[in-house]
Amino acid sequence: MSVIEGNLHRDERGVVRFVNDFDMSRVVRMYCIEPNLGVVRAWQGHKKETKWFFAAKGSFFVKTVEMDSLEKKEYLLKDTESKVLEIPGGHYNGFEGLEEGSVLMIFSDVGLEESKVDDFRQSLENINW
Template sequence: MNASLIQGKIHTDTRGILRFFNDFDMSLVKRFYVTEQLDTSIVRGWQGHKKEQKWFYVVNGTFKLILVKPDDWENPSENLPFEEFILEASANRVINIPPGIATGFQALEQPSKMIIFSDLTLEESVNDDFRFEKNLWYKW
């Protein structure tokens, strides 16, 4: 599905801890938002975009992220292959989700917080937003 991981670095000294992502080119980012999951039974998904690209960064806790490439955006097949990622704040990684992918995610511990970056404005994204039933491709 062509998702890619960007590994960050961590520097620690007497002043504290610095987490950085010098390899994350943010020139395409137009907005970001933060989701904080306080209940591990909640699943956020499925949401997909034909044009929008996103990047996910876990600030606190752990998330399970599932990716699916819909074969039809109006009436997708049920048994499509998926990719599963476990994203932990301690791993200090950003995952890039290219256009054409649907995502679903669930916090695996409380509290968990994730920043999601987008390359479209909210107005542009509204016309590129596809929602699907949560158990369509993956049995949470």
């Protein structure tokens, strides 16, 4: 897991958020999730696929679980901080939107069909949030 730090610039015209060290050359697809407040979406994982998470709006509590050891890590992503969280293959992920209207952008290094055959899930009963 790694967090790719970015920054923001604010002036009279508004705010520009950027993560210039996020190399998007591996990205094949992108999608956004707008979860309902109070809903935990967990645990989806991939053995090969890498995903990158970016809080486009609002804030998110994100957790990862290593598939073999079940070691957990926790992250906070906010639209007031420009960060991209990289989650490599071999991990489950889950998240919860912390504000009404939050939007999470997710980037993937594989197409949808390849992702579907590399999709592994656990329930919240098996791995506590």
